[in-house]
Amino acid sequence: MTARYSLGIDIGGTFTDVVVYDHADDRLFSRKLLTTHDDPARAVLDGIRQVIAEDAVPAGEIGRVVHATTLFTNALIERKGARTGLIATAGFRDIVEIGRERKYELYDIHIQKPKPLAPRERRLEAVERLRFDGTVLQPLDEAGVAAAAQALADDGVESIAVAFLHSYANPDHERRAGAIVEANHPGIAVSLSADVAPEIREYERTSTVLANAYIKPLARDYLDGIQAGILNAGVEAPLLLMLSSGGLADLVEAKRAPVALLESGPAAGALAAAYFGTAEADGDVLAFDMGGTTAKLAVVDGGKPEVAYHFEAAREKRFAEGSGLPIRTSTIELIEIGAGGGSIARLDEIGLLKVGPDSSGSDPGPAVYGLGGELPTVTDANFALGLLAPESFAGGAMRLDMAASAASLERLAKAAGLTPPEIAAGIRDLVNETMASAARVHIAERGKDPRRYSLLATGGGGPLHGAEVARKLGLKRMISPASAGVASAIGLLIAPARADRVATIAKRMDQLDWQAFEATFAALTESANRVIAAAGLDPAASTVDRRADVRYVGQAFEVIVDLPPGPYDAQSAPALVKAFEAAYLAKFTRTPPAGPVEIINVRVAVSAPSRAAKASGAGESGRTEKQIGVRPVWSPADKDFQATPIYDRYALRPGDAFDGPALIEERESTLAVPVGARFRVAKQGEIVVDFEQRTAP
């Protein structure tokens, strides 16, 4: 890793960001292009060519390429993946359709389950059976596998998932079945549940491997294509992919298990937030990204985002827990909230104000866009309250219909018996509460106290709403980085290279074979080290974290425990139990009457630090006039408009400091500093807002 430049690529639903970092001079070059949905590689390669040509970056000196994308998530949501088949244990092909049999909404009689990615006629079976401990009860009927594969091939499938019962305990049957399919049908992609999600609970594991199979051909074609294109542009560094977990994968691993890439874009964003929160918050931040339709929130402790081991993709009903396809892969833990600039405000059937989760999207968009939207949105409220202004919104480049916006709010205000500023303030307050509430439950589920975090605000709406969300959560500080617009892509360049491995052991600690236990950790570490080496990094310089999913015998859910470093032997038992009890107490405040403890999964994370980037975006403009005006802006504390100074972010320099109220405008967003708060520009150009401690109203 002595090359001078790194290249980051982030494809989102709307924009594709291409970022090149010059490690020698700490300079950043970026391009923001519209995502080319028909051929996503086109925008990426255009961006790369532009940076190479216009910023004189020699392609040959780019030593590392890291890529994140939401393409695969979108393929799942839009159901635009491959024609997919399933081969299951005889008697169990319907598991993935039966699901867990529980409604995600109690009173809706028209409720529908998420449809499986393979319909019944493309779910076939093979005779084989394992016991729960992985021993073979019935050997694999290889001819049956071949027949099933042939039938699926005849049906035109492009991808096959294999999911056998108890394969997490013994993957042999799945491996053999996969080999048969591959040998007989080299054109068909094969995914094995034991490879993709080796965890107990057959429905969730099968759902995960089916999702993998569904996007695998798409991932293979896209990734091969973009690798070729990058090579063609003269960049010879290997392409690495950001995983949902924040770890890295090489091309081979990414093509094998693309389901682990579903949340790669948000993961990069959380890593960037972790990085930007290091200097001013010791890395303890709530990463808060608010866009047009959704807000995302992730908890970062000591510079490390929390990692979860399950999430849901492609929810049948937006934001309704339980309505999506369960995915069991390591994922940076983040919540998606139906709250954004386009969230629509209305009164419900009993006259209460609701904001979101339905959104006006970008067409027609908020009423103020003048594209026919008649319903008031959060953005309309922000205009009415003076937080946004037509002359500076989107750099002043957009034509806005202020009359339509005002009319939309007046109609709602009248229905609610409030004045337009009151309803606008209510919309803003409610959307902020929605985000704060979701954050509160999310943080509490982790047994943490929100007050020790700083809010790290990014996205178009993050800086505009962050201060009030922070105040509702009792936080003392908000930070908004420079170059927030391409923060996720920067995250790709500063992420340490990390590889995660997991194995299910499901043993009581008092019955553990310590030698085998230690051997499992060693094997996982070795496997993770291979990925690190493939990323061009030195495994010897990396750190190894051991974790385990532990519970009291009889419980069904585990607590993920950070374990002391190995190696382990029988003498390690008390230390491991102690680590578990401490984690349990921190989360649930009381332990049950002492009982035996069991370890379900063991996990290893190997990480090698990458070269830190400074990523300063400040001070690049020649602008010097810091305060560019004053306008009346609604102050929630005073319940009235207050004359508020407006600052030009491009003219602010590290060391500048002013009192709120204030608005700081830049092209992609406006940062609102409330009355009683003070902001300053820190070393890397990030704006730090400190709140005065206010007592509860």
Place this chain on the structure above:
Amino acid sequence: MTDAAFDAVTLEILWRRMISAADEAAKTLQRVSFSTLVNESNDFACVLTDATGASLVQNTESIPSFNGSLPLTVKHFLDVIGVADMAPGDFLVCNDPWFGTGHLNDITIAKPVFYKGSLVAFCASTAHAPDIGGKVRSVVAREVFEEGFAIPAMHLIRKGEPDATFFKLLRAAVRTPDQTEGDIWAQVTGLDLMERRLIALMDEYGMADLTAFADEIHGRCERAMRAAFAAAPDGRYEFECDTDGLAEPFHYKVAVTIAGDRVHVDWTGTSKQVGRAINCPFVYTFAMTSYALKCIFLPNLPNNEGVFRCIEVEAPKGSLVNPERPVAVGGRMATGHYLPTVIFGALARALPERVMAASGSPLWSIIQTGVNKDGKPYANTLFFNGGSGATAETAGQSCYSWPSNISNVPIELTERNTPFFVESKSICAGSGGPGAFRGGDGQEVVLRHAGDGDIGVIFMAERLRHPAPGFVGGGDGATGAVLIDGAPADARADHVLKPGQTVTLRLPGGGGYGAA
């Protein structure tokens, strides 16, 4: 905030925060529970009530029966124990079927919440205990005394001090002392959290009590429910049907009268109570009736006392749906789960687009007891769901819990934790009734006793003889079947399985909607 001045924004924010508190408590209870009934099957609920026991909020993923019964249990605590005998740090407990959830197996725990010296609320939860002793919900029981360990309304913990005698007696009476006690502590952990969240909220908003808030949300929900009643066509709508019953079928009869902004539900004409453990105490009848009316009239709002206030239910004493002590009640859901469908049947004429054809419910289960390899007794319950009914808009869903909301236990956990080996679990294609929209399909599950020693098994299985009727011209779903070693078995009897024997459960399909 000192008076009832809640605007559209503040009220929404407070309400949402309280729902979050109940959701957090539910997640906590589930994660620390020791039984698959709670942590895999979701057989529990968490509710916040005001100081009078009136429901404010429930956890989002709760089950209808407990939402309706929990507030009644809290009111029972107020009646029997009284406010004067409640103090900070107290936890109250009860499993009386007539004041709880209709059978002994569900343990309700409530924590009175004191704020600045006054009682302001109750945090309460009900969870299905892994075992409560007795005959394990065998239909064979005649009297409630045979059905297990009875807990009258009493203190579980007094000012932070657990009642050691209670735990000693409970542990001696049940097959699974560690699990049953462990889940009680799981409930306590969840309630502690709910209380902390409530107090933080009251601090933040300067609320002295919850009276004004409760009045406001109850009033708004009641008005909305009554407005929906008023918008429906007045009339008396009747429906009757037979279900499997015992030697003779059970007859269900309902008359739903819509008159202006009132709806009255009368179960007169329903079969008399029977000397078997399948009677449905009135608390459960009330909960199921209000669930059906909420689905029809106010599906989009959160549930609370404002909805319950609108529910007028009449059920003759001594009937199957209002049985009198000391009759046995263990399998009350095998009668109670029919009630929402019977109400839908009545209102199919008045409001055809708002009802769902009959589902392949009641919920099925198989309860096993025995002695495991370590010589310790165990008890375990597995749940299964048939197909749901179709509606005017959608086909019924295959294997979907309705009206309850209970999950299956994963096969891989079943085989790890019980002597059962699962031979197959598959959808019974075509078992949903035909129609413009088809009913959902049921499932077939084949279990083999792969352990040593005998297992006692008890089935909860319905619609073996009387299928789920289709509505508005839709066809009936297929009936279910219970087989032992391939031969039809008496699902109402207790059975003993020898190693190697198999059980086949074939769950009924849901009814179709509209002519095909």
